[in-house]
Structures are given as C-alpha cells and as structure tokens.
Amino acid sequence: MGTGAAVIGLLDVVGAVFPAFRNGRMHHMAAVFPGTVSSLAAATSVVTGILLLMLAHALKRGKQRAWWATVVLLPVGAATQIVYRHSIFGVIVSLGLLALLLVHRDQFTALGDPRTRWRAAANFVGLSAFAFALGLVITSAHPASERGTPSFLDRCQHVLYGLFGVVGPVQYTSDRVNDMVAYSLGGLGLLIACSTGYLLLRPARPVAELSEAEEERLRALLARHGRRDSLGHFALRRDKSVVFSTSGKAAVCYRVLSGVMLAGGDPIGDVEAWPGAIEQFMDLARAHAWLPAVVGCSETGGEVWTRETGLDALELGDEAIVRTADFTLEGRAMRNVRQMVKRIERSGYETRVRRVRELTENERQAVRLAADAWRGTDTERGFSMALGRFGEEADGDCVVVTAHKEREPGAPHPELGDLRAVLHFVPWGEDGMSLELMRRDRAADPGLNELLIVAALRGAPELGVARVSLNFAMFRSALARGERIGAGPVLRTWRGLLVFLSRWFQIESLYKFNAKFQPEWVPRFLVFPNSRDLPRIGFAIMQAEGFVTLSLPLPAAVQRFLPGRASRAPHRQGAGYAAAPTPAEEEDPHEESRVA
Numbered sequence: 113m114g115t116g117a118a119v120i121g122l123l124d125v126v127g128a129v130f131p132a133f134r135n136g137r138m139h140h141m142a143a144v145f146p147g148t149v150s151s152l153a154a155a156t157s158v159v160t161g162i163l164l165l166m167l168a169h170a171l172k173r174g175k176q177r178a179w180w181a182t183v184v185l186l187p188v189g190a191a192t193q194i195v196y197r198h199s200i201f202g203v204i205v206s207l208g209l210l211a212l213l214l215v216h217r218d219q220f221t222a223l224g225d226p227r228t229r230w231r232a233a234a235n236f237v238g239l240s241a242f243a244f245a246l247g248l249v250i251t252s253a254h255p256a257s258e259r260g261t262p263s264f265l266d267r268c269q270h271v272l273y274g275l276f277g278v279v280g281p282v283q284y285t286s287d288r289v290n291d292m293v294a295y296s297l298g299g300l301g302l303l304i305a306c307s308t309g310y311l312l313l314r315p316a317r318p319v320a321e322l323s324e325a326e327e328e329r330l331r332a333l334l335a336r337h338g339r340r341d342s343l344g345h346f347a348l349r350r351d352k353s354v355v356f357s358t359s360g361k362a363a364v365c366y367r368v369l370s371g372v373m374l375a376g377g378d379p380i381g382d383v384e385a386w387p388g389a390i391e392q393f394m395d396l397a398r399a400h401a402w403l404p405a406v407v408g409c410s411e412t413g414g415e416v417w418t419r420e421t422g423l424d425a426l427e428l429g430d431e432a433i434v435r436t437a438d439f440t441l442e443g444r445a446m447r448n449v450r451q452m453v454k455r456i457e458r459s460g461y462e463t464r465v466r467r468v469r470e471l472t473e474n475e476r477q478a479v480r481l482a483a484d485a486w487r488g489t490d491t492e493r494g495f496s497m498a499l500g501r502f503g504e505e506a507d508g509d510c511v512v513v514t515a516h517k518e519r520e521p522g523a524p525h526p527e528l529g530d531l532r533a534v535l536h537f538v539p540w541g542e543d544g545m546s547l548e549l550m551r552r553d554r555a556a557d558p559g560l561n562e563l564l565i566v567a568a569l570r571g572a573p574e575l576g577v578a579r580v581s582l583n584f585a586m587f588r589s590a591l592a593r594g595e596r597i598g599a600g601p602v603l604r605t606w607r608g609l610l611v612f613l614s615r616w617f618q619i620e621s622l623y624k625f626n627a628k629f630q631p632e633w634v635p636r637f638l639v640f641p642n643s644r645d646l647p648r649i650g651f652a653i654m655q656a657e658g659f660v661t662l663s664l665p666l667p668a669a670v671q672r673f674l675p676g677r678a679s680r681a682p683h684r685q686g687a688g689y690a691a692a693p694t695p696a697e698e699e700d701p702h703e704e705s706r707v708a
Contacts, residue, residue, distance in 0.1 A: 171220070174401045179213060179220035186210040232311035239307065240275075243300040247271035250296050251282060254289050275301035322350045322365075330354065330363060331506070333381040339541025342431065342581040343377035343408060346538065346548075349500050355396055357381070357388030364393045367495065372652035373402035376496030378413035386413075390420045405649045406639035407656075408496040408584070414637040426638045426646075429586035432631035433579060436572040439629070449628050452559040453566050459557055461532065462516045463564060465571030469508030476503035479512060479536075482528050486551040495656035497584060499538055499548050511537040511545050511575060513568045515552070515560050528553075533560040535568060537580070544579035545572070565629065582631060585623040589635075592623075617659075 167185075170178030186206050213220075251267045262270070262282045270280030274297025284290045322330075330347055338344045347354070347365040356363045362381030366373055375393065379386045397404040406417055407428070414425040441450040468476070480502055494500065501507070515533040533552035537545035552560045565582065572580055585591075587610050593599060594607025614620040640649050654660040 174220045176220055179217065183210065183213055186213070232308050235311050236304065236308040239304050243275060243304055244271055247274060247297050247300060250293055254284055254293060271297060274298060275304070277301060322348070322352055322354060326354050327506075329356070329360070330365075330380055333361070333363060334539075337381050337383075338539065339544065340383070341378040341380075341410060341413070342433070342540045342544065342546040342579075343497060344380055345540065345546065346377060346497055346499055347380050349495070349498070351500065352376075355389060355392040357385045357392060359385055359388055361385035362389035364389045366393065367656055368400075368402055369652040369655045370648065371401075371403055372649055373397045373400075373404050374495075374649075374652050374656055375404075375406045376408055376656075377406075378409050379416075383412070383416075386416050387420045390417060394421055403641065403645055403648060405641075405645075405652070406637075407653055408636045409639060411635055411637065414639055417639045421639075423639050423641055424643075426640065427589070428636050428638045429584055430588040430633040430635050431584050432582040432626035432629070433634055434569060434582060434629055434631045436569055436578055436580060439569045441566065445630055446628075449562055449566065452562050456557060456559045456563045460517050461557075461560070461563060463513065463567035464516065465511065465513050465567055465575070467508060467575065468503060468510040468512055469505075471503070471512065478528055478531050479503065479514070479534050482531050482534055482553075483536075483549060483551045485528070486553060494658060495653075497546075497548070499536075502536060502549070507538070509539045510548075511568070511577070513537070513564045513571070515556075515564055515567075517556070532556045533564055535561075535564045537568065540579060540581060543576055544581070545575075545577050546581040547583060550583075561625075562628070569629075582629065583622050583626050584636065585626050585633075586617075586619050588623050588626075588633060591620060 167178045167182055171182065186209055248267055248271055251262075251270055266281050270282040273280035274294060277298045279294060282293075284293065327348060327350070334344050334347075347363070349365070352365040352367055354363050354365045362379050362385035364375050364379045366375040368374070373393070373396070379389045381389065394404060396402075404421070404423065406413070406423075409417060417423055418425050440446070441453065471479075483502065499507070499510075502510075502512075513535040514531060516530040517532050518530050531553075533556060534549065535547065536549035538548045540546045550561060550564075569580060572578070590603065590606055591610055594603045594610075599607070610619050638649070640646060651660065
C-alpha cells in the first residue's frame with residue numbers, strides 16, 4: 113500500500129504540473145488514479161499527490177494515522193472520478209484500494225512518533241521552500257500570454273502571491289490555465305497552513321530526555337551490576353530514553369533517529385532480568401513501527417538479544433581493555449611508547465590523575481573550556497561511548513587525567529592556563545574505568561595522548577582501578593587479518609576499503625593507536641533485524657554519533673531552550689565526546705578519539 117500510494121502521488125504531482133504529461137499518451141493511464149481527473153481537479157491533484165507522498169512512508173510503516181487519512185482520501189478520489197471524469201475504472205481502482213486497507217486494517221496499528229511543537233516550525237520552513245520551488249516549476253511549465261515571457265522576478269512574485277491566494281502579475285493563454293495555476297498555488301499554501309497548524313496544535317510530547325527519577329533508578333542498577341559492562345555508565349546520557357523491565361531489575365536505554373530505535377551497549381541491570389527489558393523495548397518498537405537495533409553490545413548481550421528477539425548480529429570491532437596489574441613499559445613491544453613518553457616528559461610536561469570530585473570548580477571549568485576549544489568539529493560526537501557532560505557532583509567518581517605545561521607568551525587559549533591535554537574516564541563498576549573523552553591542545557607536542565594513557569594506567573592502582581577500557585577499534589579483526597601473509601583477495605580488498613575510509617573515520621589509526629598498549633581485545637556487536645536494514649541503521653548510527661547532522665545549527669543561547677537541551681545541573685555544558693580530527697589534524701597519528 114505504501115509503494116502504491118507513492119506511485120499515485122508522484123503521478124498526481126507530475127500530471128498536474130506538466131501539461132505534456134497530462135495531455136499526452138500517459139493521460140489515459142494517469143486518469144484512473146485518485147486526483148488525476150478533469151482540468152478543474154488537475155490543480156487539486158498537486159495537493160493530493162503531495163499528501164499521498166507524505167502518507168506513503170507512514171503506510172509502509174503501518175501507522176494508524178496514515179491508514180485513517182488514506183481511508184478518508186480514497187472515497188473522495190472515487191467521487192471525483194465519477195463526477196468529473198465519469199471513469200468507472202477509476203472508481204473501481206479507488207474502491208479496490210479502500211477494500212484492501214479495510215481488510216488488512218490489523219496491519220496498521222503503529223502509533224505516531226513522539227514529537228514536539230518544534231516539528232511545526234521545521235514543517236513550515238521545509239514545506240514552504242518545497243512549495244515555492246514547485247510553484248516556480250508550475251508557473252514556468254505553462255505558456256504565458258501574448259504580453260511576453262514573464263521575468264524570473266515576476267514568476268517569483270506570482271508564486272508568492274499565489275501561496276496566499278492572491279492573483280499575481282503573470283497572465284496565461286487561457287482562463288482555464290490561469291485558474292489551474294491559481295488553484296494549485298492556493299492549494300499548496302493551504303497545505304502549508306493546515307499541516308503547520310495541526311503540528312502546532314496537537315498535544316506535544318517530549319523528545320528523548322532522561323528524567324531525574326529514571327537517572328536515579330539507572331544509577332541504582334549500575335551500583336549493583338555496573339561491573340559487567342564497560343559501557344554501562346554511558347546509559348546515563350540525558351538525551352536518551354529508557355524502558356525498564358516489569359520487575360524494574362533491568363533497563364534498556366535508546367534514542368529514535370530516522371525511524372530506528374537505537375540502543376547502545378548491553379541492557380543495564382541483572383542479566384536474568386534482561387529478557388524482560390528487551391521485551392519492553394521490542395513492544396515499544398512494534399507499537400511505533402520503529403526499526404529495533406543495538407550498537408556496541410558485548411558477546412553476552414548479543415546472544416541474549418538474538419535469542420530473545422530473533423534478530424541477527426554482526427561483529428563491529430573490538431574494545432581495547434588493559435589490565436593495570438599487567439601493564440608495563442618494559443620490553444621490545446613497548447619500545448615506541450616508552451621512547452615517546454620519555455621524550456614528552458623531558459619536554460617539561462606534568463601529569464595529574466584525580467577523581468573529578470577532587471577538582472576545584474575552577475579546574476572543572478578549565479577542563480570544560482579546554483574540551484570545547486580543542487574539539488575538532490562544530491558538534492559534539494558520541495552516543496554509545498560518550499557521557500555528554502563533565503564535572504557534575506553526581507559524576508564525582510569519574511577520573512580525569514590532565515597534562516600541564518606553561519604556555520609561551522602569545523600562545524592560543526591563554527584562559528586555559530597551563531592545561532595542555534585531558535582524558536576523562538567514567539566508572540566501570542567498582543574496579544574499572546572506561547575512556548570517555550580524549551582532547552589535547554593542537555599546538556602542543558605530539559605524543560601527549562600516549563603520556564596521559566600511561567599516566568592513567570600507572571595511577572589506576574592507587575584509585576582501586578584494575579581494568580581500563582580504552583578506544584574502540586572498528587573492524588579490528590579485518591584490519592589485523594588483512595595485513596597478514598596469506599590473506600585472501602576478498603579480505604585484502606575489504607582491508608583496503610577500510611584503510612580508504614580511515615581518511616574520514618579513523619578506523620585504521622584507532623586500531624594502531626590501541627595496539628601500542630598491548631590490550632586485550634573484546635569484540636562488540638551490532639544487532640539488527642535484516643541485512644537490507646543495515647544502510648538505514650548505519651545512517652541512524654551516524655546521526656547518533658554526530659557524523660551526520662540534519663537539524664539546522666542554532667546559537668547556543670537558543671539551543672539551551674530547546675527540548676532535551678535544558679540543564680538539570682549548573683554545569684551541563686562542555687565536553688562529552690572526543691571528536692574526529694579535521695583533515696589538517698590527521699597528519700598527527702597520535703591525536704586519537706573514542707569513536708564507535
């Protein structure tokens with residue numbers, strides 16, 4: 113039904129806009145579809161076609177509202193067929209589609225997506241731009257009167273007036289064409305007004321935002337079961353939603369992007385209660401016709417997800433984990449790291465390893481400013497492996513590692529004092545920590561990240577930390593096997609593609625950086641319904657991680673008032689996720705970031 117609605121809508125729009133299509137060989141075939149009827153209805157078919165195109169995607173997702181709207185539109189289309197065209201075949205087509213919708217009504221049970229009234233503003237801007245462009249096509253597709261060809265400004269003025277229902281300066285060869293163009297533009301204006309008014313007046317529902325009560329419940333679960341997953345603490349990101357099991361002993365945190373219900377990491381809480389939380393997650397996905405997916409879950413998590421849901425799993429890469437008791441700089445394998453650390457230390461850099469609660473407020477603010485100043489992109493990146501904030505009292509158990517060296521006079525960012533680089537780790541149970549943020553001054557010496565990681569591993573035992581989770585290396589096994597002797601042509605080709613993509617996504621550089629510290633590699637997985645859904649899920653992941661931004665950039669003073677952006681604590685802003693370096697920064701192989 114969704115594909116049929118899209119085809120009908122496209123024929124309606126094309127047939128109304130281009131006279132050659134409406135009056136040519138396609139006329140007889142197009143006339144049997146709702147909206148493509150007589151010359152009078154040709155104007156309204158533009159609006160009908162756009163509505164059907166808007167409904168098509170919702171129908172394919174099984175939305176209740178789309179079903180009701182289509183059920184209302186089809187009888188109207190059948191009536192216009194018999195009144196204006198006297199087409200019995202067109203009536204049969206419309207009523208046949210209506211009968212199919214009624215018979216398969218049980219397949220259209222999905223609820224509407226949660227939105228806010230900001231959707232109305234986006235609809236007004238986007239649909240206005242589309243309507244203005246389509247109006248220019250309509251005014252240019254029909255021959256003008258003998259007064260001469262109207263200028264581009266005259267056509268723009270005619271479209272602008274027509275959207276408000278006012279006759280513009282362009283005159284056409286006949287009154288019939290004048291009426292059709294006027295009705296088309298007026299219908300587009302009415303569509304903009306009605307759709308924007310509906311979105312503005314309908315009950316608002318909040319975007320993803322973790323409430324204080326939900327955050328307290330998650331912290332309680334992490335206190336009891338946080339040791340199991342190194343990504344558990346990232347569930348406390350406040351731009352996520354959460355569903356709990358009926359027992360309250362487990363939870364799944366998620367965000368919805370482009371119709372994909374995306375969870376990150378393993379469920380939080382007791383493993384035995386995971387199936388209950390997963391069931392609630394899947395029920396909510398089915399209720400809204402969202403595509404369920406999980407990024408970055410462990411092998412145990414992947415097994416539970418696939419067993420309980422029937423979904424499939426794909427290995428994404430490996431997480432680098434270092435046991436602090438076994439870490440040493442001695443030996444040939446650590447020669448390069450040892451030499452680099454000694455060189456940086458001789459340059460006068462000093463490192464400090466502390467809990468966040470041990471920092472003064474001035475030091476916390478300096479870290480926030482530094483992380484923002486040293487970010488390589490305009491937006492913060494991160495979802496499954498980022499917290500999105502720094503320095504709050506509730507996050508006092510986090511660990512911050514800083515590098516300090518006096519700045520030369522005239523150096524950039526004098527407000528940061530002697531701070532030159534920072535690492536931020538979140539708790540991983542009682543005896544572990546997981547890397548969340550890695551930033552350094554771009555003007556500082558290369559090798560600061562190695563120095564800070566070594567300092568963190570050396571200072572971890574004093575903090576009671578036995579396990580440290582470092583960066584995530586995507587497709588690590590393919591990179592490692594592809595460079596070995598005897599690798600087949602398929603594996604070598606796959607590795608070559610990954611190396612090529614590393615120019616933008618740090619795939620190979622993260623793997624090589626992690627490998628310096630001789631870590632234990634722990635696989636992470638992507639859970640998904642079907643292989644054909646992978647492009648859509650991949651696009652949603654790119655949105656979640658901040659590589660793709662569909663929203664318009666707004667000033668910080670405006671963003672703080674948007675839903676989901678308001679702070680619950682005095683210092684919510686600042687750094688959360690280590691951004692990928694810009695092309696100019698990629699020359700430094702030691703500038704790395706945690707990228708999922």
